[in-house]
Amino acid sequence: MPSVIIDGQPLHYVDQGSGPAVLLGQSYLWDQHMWAPQIAALSQQYRVIVPELWGHGESGPLPAQTRTLDDLARQALALLDHLEIAQVNLVGLSVGGMWAAPLALLAPERVNSLVLMDTYLGAEPEATREQYFALLGAIEAAGAIPDALLDIIVPIFFRPGIDHDSALYQDFRQSLRDFPKDRLLQSIVPLGRLIFGRGDALEGLSRLNSDTTLVMCGNEDQPRPPAEAQEMADLIGCDLVLIPDAGHISSRENPDFVNEALLTFLTNHA
Template sequence: MAAAPQAPDTARYRYTTIEGRPLAYLDQGEGFPVLLGHSYLWNARMWQPQIDALSRHFRVIAPDLWGHGRSAALPEGTRDMQDLARHNLALLDALSINECHLVGLSVGGMWGSALKQMAPERVRKLVLMDTYLGPEPAQSQAQYLGMLRRLEVDQALSEALLNMVVPMFFSPHIDPAAPLCQGFRATLEQLSTGQIVDSIVPLGRLIFTRSDRRDLLPTLDPARTLVMVGEYDLPRPPREASEMARLIGCPLQTIANAGHISNLENRHAVNQALLEFLLHGR
């Protein structure tokens, strides 16, 4: 009988220089690489349950988005998802990684799909989680851009803004006093003025005014693509995931009892789905 995989070490932050600025990333495990792209307003540590599970079989790399976690501010001239994809291709180049699996949640799925289109030979399997390649619907776009204008003026997340933002990321059934919600709230409260002005606001505008890239979906290999969505995802509702899976012709995995950050609200279901998809097939 084969020995059970060793328990993974704690992922360590490392740094490389992209566009003249330090980009921080977690790196854990050995084997075929898996690149993880996290959600806006979070950081690479949100992937810790998946890093621990996947790194028993793969080398897992999770960069911090610009201005999030330990990465430097958004490089000047960053205008769209293609620019973010180029930055992550540069990370793969810096690590001498020619091919990887890519798992992207929310904006991670947006730039991840752009990377797949830009360099299809570099991504073997693609997982699109709680994301949407269509444009932001007019109603939510107006709401989010209004919140960003307020954030730009205040240069901090006010109590009122926190009360609007935090619940968006979770199932409506979660207790607001739960450590997951309170920890996220505390992270937002600690954002510096520089992070907000130089990265959070411009990145938000980049995300919520993104172009429609649904034309990419039918070009993806349905055998190597998986769409996943939290059952109660509010910003990226399941109907959007269903539309994408239909256009690709790939499986759709609904994560029960989870909202937008489905990988944390139902980590066990997400880990199981990712392992099954990434470990098997071609």
Template sequence: MQTTDKQFNYLDIGSGFPLLLGHSYLFDRHMWEPQLDALAEHYRVIVPDLWGHGESPQLPASHTSLSDIAADHLALMDQLGIQEFGIVGLSVGGMWGAELAAVAPERVKVLVLLDSYMGDETPEERQRYFAMLDAVDQAGAITSPLLEYIAAQFYSDNVPASLLQPLIEHLQSLPADLLRNSIVPLGKMIFGRPDKLALLEKITATTLVITGELDKPRPPAEGQRMADILGCEHVLIPGAGHISNKENPEAVTKALLAFLAESTTPLF
């Protein structure tokens, strides 16, 4: 695992058992705003921006895999003096989160994987993702019709414009250097990842898997497969796509609070 002298930008609020929240690719720490107030009432919540996202620096050139990303988050916990903590990760946040839980079981005591998958992509899917990333790299922008297609993958077909349109505008605004130096190489780490389902067997944390029932890139069958390996519950979020915590925030918040109340010792 590579480490870096760069530091994530992060939010640190609340008190109690520490929770490290990992957001989706192409989003940032603000993705978790629907859950922040409820979680911070009972827990210390640390929410970093991933490299090249939000206000964090660009992806370190030395990084080649999600193992490096996992190491960076463990280094952040070291920096904050936090020994034991939980991870709540959505999409790539769950990918590095599960990897961290597997390599540091004495530290990660609770793990929630939302709309994520530790298996690899099929060869066809990998080729499709890489073609899209190469097109973005070549253009130095996310342009139509790819722009609208990518944005639509994050939500169900019934998503309101109030969620979809800001995402389209955000993706459209990303500058060429950020896309080429952070977004594209990070995307190739994510979509070119090896099958790491076997890592789930090494996880000793109390776990929960959550999937939006209408998730397009990470369908419920993948969540169920991970829950079966982990021997934990799999919660389906009604009417939600990939960013389930924004499309049905009430259901996700309820599931998180119920699980965490049973799995941690919060300060009430």
């Protein structure tokens, strides 16, 4: 994978295919493989760019000056500048959407279209914010993600009925267990606090272009439920697509549906 130095750290990214550029923003605690089915499908017609979050995959640690979601948006824009991509189609899932929307507002002339998946631009509800901060504190204290925490964290990302013995579930669980202590302390924990301590950015959604924006959400997403997606779609004035049989990582739980929806949307907007 290629990389570029941004804010003093190496940001690794996938760059596959040719045609109009599509940038896929991933979820917290996942790497490029979260988008594997979409990279395979979209790269037949598009140039697919997938930056890995700081501290995830092969990317370096969270740069010291990264304090807000706007900083993540600015860093993604720096990647586009490095790649000399003048205009891009943004698809952001979870935290990927939390920085993709600010990027679209920061540089609207650079964004052809925007898809916000399983994400929420409001502040984290107090109850879940407290829960997530407690989990982050426990990870920090342990310098690892022990099994007791994995039993809490892993199910959050999937629909309730997923087979816990499936490769998708077990591979993700193992990837969290494998995080080294320095990566957890330098990147994962501080990035989590940045994400879950975010401010309310719903007000800006009305300034997005409703004709070139789409909201998508797994119909069984637990941390980012469809009601939040509907709230955002109403504020933007755009369509909402519910993804059947999918939780938070809808790109992996129902990839065929997601691929078809993205290809249809991009055909009309890229």
